[in-house]
Amino acid sequence: MNDNHQLLSLNDAARLTSLSRSMINRYRSEGKFPKAVPLGEKRVAFVASEVREWIAEKVALRAAA
Secondary structure: OOHHHOEEEHHHHHHHHOOOHHHHHHHHHOOOOOOEEEEEOOEEEEEHHHHHHHHHHHHHHHHHO
16 A cells, blocks of 8 residues: 555554644644544545654754754
8 A cells, every 4th residue: 555545543643653543633723733534524635744744843943943
């Protein structure tokens, strides 16, 4: 599977980022987290490569400080 199309559930994104689901949702509402892909009425997922890029940006900010 092409990583550009691999999807992560909210729980998987939380595990990968070490953030809680509520913090991810807060960041989403503030435009500070990758946009979700709607999968159904109450189901969303995140593009894995975008979440990994978001993590890399956070690491780069630490390195720049």
